[in-house]
Amino acid sequence: MAVRSTLAALIAGAFLLVGRVPLPERRHWAGLAVVAGGVVIGFPLLTTLALQTSTTSHAAVVVGLLPLTTAVFAALRTGRRPSRTFWWAAVSGAVVVLGFTVQQSGGAVSQGDLYLFGALLVCAAGYTEGGRLARLMPGWQVIGWALVLCLPLMAVGSAVALSVEPVRLNAHGVLGLVWVAAGSTFFGLYVWYRGMASIGIPKASQLQLAQPLLTLFWSVFLLGETLPLAAPVAAVAVLVCIAVTQRAKS
Template sequence: MKTDNSATLPTSIAVTAPRERRTLGTGLAALGVASFSLTFPATAWGLESFGPWSLVTVRSALAALVAGGCLLALRVPLPERRHLPGLAVVALGTVLGFPLLTTLALETSSTAHAAVVVGLLPLTTAACSALRTGHRPSRRFWTAATAGAAAVLAFTVAQSGGALTAADGCLFGALLVCAAGYTEGGRLAGVMPGWQVIGWALVLCLPLSLPGAAVALAYEPAHLTGHGVAGLLWVALGSQFLGLVVWYRGLAAVGIPRASQLQLAQPLLTLVWSALLLGEHFTAAAPVTAVAVLVCIAVTQRS
């Protein structure tokens, strides 16, 4: 008698595929976090050669030209009209708002202090996602996320001496606009490839960033150095484009609240890069905080 396995095969595939999708999505989101962790040190390097306004506009224009070239080369059709409001939120939040506000803050704030914002970003993104999508994470999720954010805040504030600066207004403003951009970008990445989400958002900003760069460079002349050029290239191509490509794809694969909690590790990575690239020094509290954050991440991933 012939055995029919057709009833069991789809179930096996249905169980395996989502698991593989979650694994891939988590890996992509982690790559995005690793890319973002270099943003503040790279910005500090960029400010050695550029003023804050010229650095932000030039990085946006450069990333937009690369993204636009990719869209043209692959003959990607224009986004549907219904997606334009979401792309505008991504553009204003992650392409212009967050880079501008954090760059202005880093003129007077250390990268350690600015990392406090990143420590709060996962919670803010999860809350923004809950309001936007109606999704309600579990109580255990919120408990673990809050504990992880508290650990990161305690560590980063201690590293910056516990002092608040005049740049805090910019940092908290950056926190809000970035959370909104991440939420809309993650939602759009569910209906179009993640690289197209950030690509079109960058292109939408090109009419502002390109003339803005020309005006800013006229008032803030660049004094090119190796660090300055390297910082500009990383924030433009690494953080602004490639990092957001993998990040939005990860958000779409595993969900905005869960993926956003991976960013709890970002401040610690930023502090490591700051020590290596900027010569900042940190205490033995770093490995203890790292373990606490990793435990919290593990809990949120299973909630």
């Protein structure tokens, strides 16, 4: 995680330097700190800890609660109040996800689920602040400055991690690292924040309900995980909620 964020911060810093982007106004730094703490550090760290005791498919559907959590944070932070239809659809998707979680854990919440729920809270706060800031500055600058803000901490973490863990460089590993750093962490979040600024945080957040289905698909075909029958049913159910939230007034 630290190495990925360090590389992403270096890429972001290069873009900021080449573009001669001035430092953000002082009033924006608190929001950027929330983005950095929630999206760059908190969410990856907590989900990594969760995956030590949970499968990727299980974690993916639990993270399906993130759209609802983000919509709630956005309503509280920005004062915008989506329609009742929107909330019914968003809550329905969340209920499906919670039902899957309880069913898969035998009726009890596991330690991995606690990490995941913590990840939801910090990431929703980061998404909300990022979406708000993306209406004031380009989305790539939002995530760019958040990454640069974390660079000193991530650089230290990378040095420690590389000193205690064996490094086996190969083409597959290097390609994967570059992808998660440049594609997922930097450019992916740039597009995400730009979309939030364009259509609004609540409505954009609900599109992420598609993530569980996509993650479930790739966890089977790339990682060879066994897919529980309830997992695709739950994922498809929350996808139905997407259509409703996008048509509802938000």
